[in-house]
Amino acid sequence: MQAVEFRRFGGPEVLELVDRPDPHPGPGQVRIAVRAAGINASDWKKRQGAMDQELPQALGHEAAGVVDELGAGVTDVAVGDHVFGFSAASGAQAELTVLSHYAPMPPSLSFVEAAALPAAVETAARALDQLGIDGTILINGASGSVGSAAVQLAVARGARVIGTGSPASHDYLRSLGAEPVAYGPGLKDRVGPVDRALDIAGSGVLPELIDLAGGAEHVITVADPGAERHGVRFSRGDAGRALYVLHEIGGITVPVGRTFPLAEVADAHRVGEAGGVRGKLVLVVGR
Template identity: 75%
Template sequence: MKSVRFSSFGGPEVLEIVDLPDPHPGPGEVRIAVRAAGVNASDWKKRQGLMDPELPQTMGYEAAGIVDELGEGVTDVAVGDRVFGFQASGGAQAELTVLFCYAPIPPSLSFAEAAALPVAAETAARALDQLGVESGVTVLISGASGGIGSAAVQLAVARGARVIGTGSPAKHDFLRSLGAEPIAYGPGMPDRVRALAPEGVDLALDVAGSGVLPELIQLAGGPENVLTVADFAGSQQYGVRFSRGDGGRALYVLSQLSELVEAGRFTLPVGQTFPLSDVAEAHRVGESGSVRGKLVLLPG
């Protein structure tokens, strides 16, 4: 099968399409013929050598496709079913991949739309869980219009929370459509939050990593009420929790998405799709930040 791999760290040019042995599922896993695989910021961090030191590395942790092989004990799906989910070892950007966590694709979604969901939704759900977002609280989400941010907005609204979200003025209508009360980021942001919530907010989530943790701590009444998924250095400096997957992942969210999607309460736009062979261009586009919405590779 064809798969994305790199054998040295560097720019997008180190990415190559190689032939690798077909994978096979273990107990409780399924193999899919990949129809779409998500691209994430962690991909270019891996490629640059900022995450895992070993070489070579394959790429991708989320995919959607058609089940073509079942692992031992799998009874909840059948060969031929459309599913989406997570790949454990970073090999989802390939013609075939094994999913250890999966769910049926919501009927209204394409493969590309389904492949855009797992990483953003799991990261958002995990952060909301760790922060304690529930019905009746007011949560400020900094960086609310991106993939993880917009997922966090919608999942928080589904929990019954009031959401204030920062974004550029051009994205305020989009944030309103998700159920958030939008404000502009940048100088004066705390005053704009207090105009909506005079007593401040109960909780704050930093998705953007744009250096706003001191303001979020002030607005939320202390570092214990703030969590970041994007600013590890700032979390250490200011005593804010940093969300990471090794502390327990919110894999349950996959099974919740179908109901939310079909009810029109969850969406994550696909910004652009690329053939698998154009993975380097997908990285260039992603790193430039020029496209709003998820980038997705289409192997077949």
């Protein structure tokens, strides 16, 4: 099978499609013929050498596709079922991958839409669970894939949600149930006090969010590496919750910004690193 891999750190040009042995599922896992795989910022951070120093590396942690092999003890899905979920290890951007956490695809979603969900929804749900839902919550960076999932989850849990975003995203944020506000200086004057703040964008506004929420204990970030010096919790991945989140997804969508064929993964990285595309980037694999 073909898979995305890099054998040295560098720019998008180091990415290549290589032939790798077909993977096989372990107990409780399934293998899928991948139809779509999500791209995340962690992919280009790994490619740059900012994360995980191992070489060579395969890429991709989330995918949707058709079950074609079952691991021992799997009884909840069958060969031919459409599922989505998290790969057992890096390697979802490939023709075949093994999913360690999976769930049946909601029938209303395409493969591309389903592949965009796992990482965004798991990140949003985990951060909101750690933060707690209490009164009014400000979500900084509300219009992207993680932010929009967080808005939908917080609204569904009864919160009043204020979401920061560019003016072009405000109608979209209103459609999700959020009250949109613009990025930039003077956020406190535009928003006023809130009960909780969730930082998705990592745009250096933690001091303002702490002030707005009445203390660092009421703020969580999933993106700002300087969280510790501000006394703010940094929410990290929890594979143990991933399966629960996948099964609980209902009616949540995240915007898909662009799709690319698997062979054009380098172009996808260039677009993602340049910014400017609102929504998830997804690789389309196979038919």
